[in-house]
Amino acid sequence: MTFSTSLPQASAEPSGPPVVEVRNLVKRYPAHTAVNGVSFDIQRGETFALLGPNGAGKSTTIEILEGYRDRTSGEVRVLGIDPQKGDLAWKAQLGIVLQSSAEAAHVTVREQVEQFAAYYPSPRDVDEVIAAVGLTDKAKTRIGKLSGGQRRRVDVALGVIGRPQLLFLDEPTTGFDPEARRHFWELIRSLKAEGTTILLTTHYLDEAAQLADRVAVIAAGRLVEIGTVGSIGGADARIPVVRWRDGTGLHEERTTEPAAFVTALTERTGGEPQGLEVIRPSLEDIYLGLVATANAESTEQAEPTGAAHV
Numbered sequence: 001m002t003f004s005t006s007l008p009q010a011s012a013e014p015s016g017p018p019v020v021e022v023r024n025l026v027k028r029y030p031a032h033t034a035v036n037g038v039s040f041d042i043q044r045g046e047t048f049a050l051l052g053p054n055g056a057g058k059s060t061t062i063e064i065l066e067g068y069r070d071r072t073s074g075e076v077r078v079l080g081i082d083p084q085k086g087d088l089a090w091k092a093q094l095g096i097v098l099q100s101s102a103e104a105a106h107v108t109v110r111e112q113v114e115q116f117a118a119y120y121p122s123p124r125d126v127d128e129v130i131a132a133v134g135l136t137d138k139a140k141t142r143i144g145k146l147s148g149g150q151r152r153r154v155d156v157a158l159g160v161i162g163r164p165q166l167l168f169l170d171e172p173t174t175g176f177d178p179e180a181r182r183h184f185w186e187l188i189r190s191l192k193a194e195g196t197t198i199l200l201t202t203h204y205l206d207e208a209a210q211l212a213d214r215v216a217v218i219a220a221g222r223l224v225e226i227g228t229v230g231s232i233g234g235a236d237a238r239i240p241v242v243r244w245r246d247g248t249g250l251h252e253e254r255t256t257e258p259a260a261f262v263t264a265l266t267e268r269t270g271g272e273p274q275g276l277e278v279i280r281p282s283l284e285d286i287y288l289g290l291v292a293t294a295n296a297e298s299t300e301q302a303e304p305t306g307a308a309h310v
């Protein structure tokens with residue numbers, strides 16, 4: 001599931017100005033601050049994942065970048081333009097997969113994709129896109145008769161049909177079965193190879209680990225961490241755990257030298273330790289640690305030391 005392409009391959013090094021520039025972004029609602037001073041850049045050709053718990057402010061941030069939502073304060077540039085002033089030519093360079101979509105239930109998949117293709121100056125081939133999202137068999141089916149996961153694939157097709165320079169994907173694979181998710185990952189890799197810049201939100205941490213060059217973690221409207229998938233959380237968060245069992249129960253040891261530890265353990269126990277595992281923290285483990293720390297800090301700020309608990 002890839003696109004055939006004659007476009008140049010994306011360079012690994014950032015070139016030119018960032019595609020997305022966000023400085024001190026704030027979005028306040030009357031009773032709630034949804035985004036509270038967030039800053040980041042996304043370079044051309046980069047796949048950037050915005051991670052965070054429900055209500056963290058991810059969709060609000062993305063919708064501001066897409067020009068669908070006004071900001072309270074801060075500086076934002078997307079493809080060099082303030083999204084509040086973006087015209088149709090600017091919008092035509094964006095591909096957008098919103099969290100929820102409202103496709104026409106009575107038209108077929110092909111009709112819907114064709115209709116969207118007509119909005120763009122240089123669309124992709126309709127059948128190629130339908131094939132890329134795995135819907136060739138359903139091309140003549142009315143959208144109202146598709147399953148939830150199949151409709152989501154239509155959303156993805158509509159997001160990429162315009163050959164976007166910058167693709168926004170807000171929880172794109174919700175409802176996908178595991179095979180469809182893996183096909184989607186291939187599609188994203190082929191878009192990335194063409195040089196498409198991608199901003200992704202997902203609650204599937206394996207998806208972020210597979211696709212993203214860099215991730216940013218947002219909690220309660222604040223940027224908690226930003227960096228490459230291999231570096232966020234710092235070296236300490238990546239220390240492996242050796243786990244084994246003996247007659248007294250389950251044991252674990254965090255160690256930067258798991259091989260040496262297992263050798264010593266084997267000598268000590270006089271044979272193969274039972275249930276031996278060496279576990280390296282996943283992106284999900286690191287993410288959960290970052291969010292827990294951010295939650296604890298915001299609780300501390302809300303409840304200074306000495307506050308009475310009733």
Ligand SMILES: Nc1ncnc2c1ncn2[C@@H]1O[C@H](COP(=O)(O)OP(=O)(O)OP(=O)(O)O)[C@@H](O)[C@H]1O
Pocket residue numbers: 029032033034052053054055056057058059060061099
């Ligand atoms: N129109 C609105 N009016 C008031 N509050 C809003 C509005 N839209 C969003 N919010 C609030 O802003 C906060 C951030 O919402 P947002 O949708 O950006 O979160 P999210 O990180 O995308 O969450 P999820 O993972 O559930 O999609 C939430 O507390 C939400 O209730």
